[in-house]
Amino acid sequence: MDYTALVDTMRRLALEAGDVIMEIYNSDDFDVKVKSDESPVTAADEAADALISAGLRAAFPDVMLVTEEQAASHTQSGDTFLIVDPLDGTKEFIHRRGDFTVNIALVENGVPTRGVVYAPARNRLFYTTADGQSVEETGPFDKAAPGATSPISVADSDNAALMVVASKSHRDQATDDYINKYAVKDMKSAGSSLKFCLVATGEADIYPRLGRTMEWDTAAGHAVLAGAGGEVVRFDDLTPLRYGKDTYANPFFIAHAPGVTLQES
Ligand SMILES: Nc1ncnc2c1ncn2[C@@H]1O[C@H](COP(=O)(O)O)[C@@H](OP(=O)(O)O)[C@H]1O
Ligand SMILES: [Mg+2]
Numbered sequence: 001m002d003y004t005a006l007v008d009t010m011r012r013l014a015l016e017a018g019d020v021i022m023e024i025y026n027s028d029d030f031d032v033k034v035k036s037d038e039s040p041v042t043a044a045d046e047a048a049d050a051l052i053s054a055g056l057r058a059a060f061p062d063v064m065l066v067t068e069e070q071a072a073s074h075t076q077s078g079d080t081f082l083i084v085d086p087l088d089g090t091k092e093f094i095h096r097r098g099d100f101t102v103n104i105a106l107v108e109n110g111v112p113t114r115g116v117v118y119a120p121a122r123n124r125l126f127y128t129t130a131d132g133q134s135v136e137e138t139g140p141f142d143k144a145a146p147g148a149t150s151p152i153s154v155a156d157s158d159n160a161a162l163m164v165v166a167s168k169s170h171r172d173q174a175t176d177d178y179i180n181k182y183a184v185k186d187m188k189s190a191g192s193s194l195k196f197c198l199v200a201t202g203e204a205d206i207y208p209r210l211g212r213t214m215e216w217d218t219a220a221g222h223a224v225l226a227g228a229g230g231e232v233v234r235f236d237d238l239t240p241l242r243y244g245k246d247t248y249a250n251p252f253f254i255a256h257a258p259g260v261t262l263q264e265s
Contacts, residue, residue, distance in 0.1 A: 001106070003114060003130040005059070010104045010116040011127055013055040015143045017048035017086055017102045018120035025093060025121065032094055036072075040090050045069055048086035052104060056082050063106075066248065068216045079110040079244035085216035089192030091169045098122055099168065099191030105219035110242040115223030117193050126152070126197045126224045134200055134227030154229045155202035157259035161185035165195045165204035170211045178208050181263040196221025199255050200228035207255040210235060215248040222255070230257055235265050 024030050024044040032040050049069035056065055064081040066074055082104070087093060089100035098121040105115035116127040125137045135149035155163070160183045166175055168189040179187070190198060196218070198204040222232045222241065232241045235252035254262060 001063075001108070003132075006106060006114060007116075007127060007130050009055065009059045010106075010114070011125075011146065012143050013052045014102045014104055014116045014118040014125070014127075015141050016055070017051050018118050020044065020047045020051060021087060021093070021100075021102065022120050025096070040094055041069070042087070042090065042093065044093060045087040045090060048102060049084065052084050052086055052102075056084070056104070066216065068214065071214075071216075071248065074248075077244070080108050081244070082106055083112075083216050083219045083243070083248075085193070085214075085220070088217055089169075089194075092191035097168070097191065099194055101192045101194055101221075103193050103216065103220035105223050107215075107219055107243040110244050111240075112219040112223035112226065112243060115220035115227075117197055117220050117224055119192075119194055119197075122194070124194075124197070126200065128223050128227040132227050134224045136197075136201065152201045152224075152228045154199060154225075154257035155205050155259070157205040157257045158185075159183065159259070159261050162205045162260065163188070163203070165190055165198050165207045167191070167195070167209065167211065172211065175208060175210045178210060178263070178265070182206070193217060193221035196225045196230075196232075196255050199230050199257060200225045202257070205257050206260050208235070208252075209254070210252045213250045213253075215243050215245065215250060218250055218253070219243060225255055230255065232256075233262070238262055 021044045067084040085103040093100040102118040195207045232255045
């Protein structure tokens, strides 16, 4: 795999998809449909999916492609693939709350090794570079060439004063009970894969997810976090979260800076 070409392509497609999404976000009105799994989908999800899929297929015709919006038609299986969530945080998008992201990742042998997360309404762009180190690029973003970037790395965590981030729209008692096992300095809530990026930049120490997600929701954020020195483990046995699982469904997980002393479930 040519990682330089891959990262350039992922970055460009995420920015292009972000433009398409923002055009719809800023329009007066858009339709919301409900998918078979009861989750909402908009024209923005579909347009971004089509754009990214076409771009990845053209650039990497031999690499298997998994996308959220085409999940029902996936017939191939394997542990090396490109995986896309064209608009993560659709509820955030619909309610115009801004925490939504474009997500593109490469999974190799079950591990997300490269990824891009773009939050167009927040003007934040995170990705792994060709060498695997994670960076945040500061806008304005030029699709043709990367601008100024800064390396990001996880916090040097203080287990007596942890910053926790959790889902805005999927939050329950079990999550709160688990968070209460830690000495928490402060809590923040965020939508979408941005939560992984907040751990990656050191803005949070831990993101526990005791709720359903699919691999396309997490792969790009997971790659960005890993490239910043962080880890994502299964909630049940604290082993690394792996990809290419049956139906692409994730178990509950914990994303964290390595200095956090994890509590048992
Ligand atoms: N019951 C469920 N089954 C599968 N995925 C779910 C789910 N409930 C929430 N999710 C996933 O969680 C994502 C939202 O995460 P968060 O709550 O952290 O913002 C959604 O992404 P989409 O918005 O792309 O559909 C959705 O895929
Ligand atoms: Mg999603």
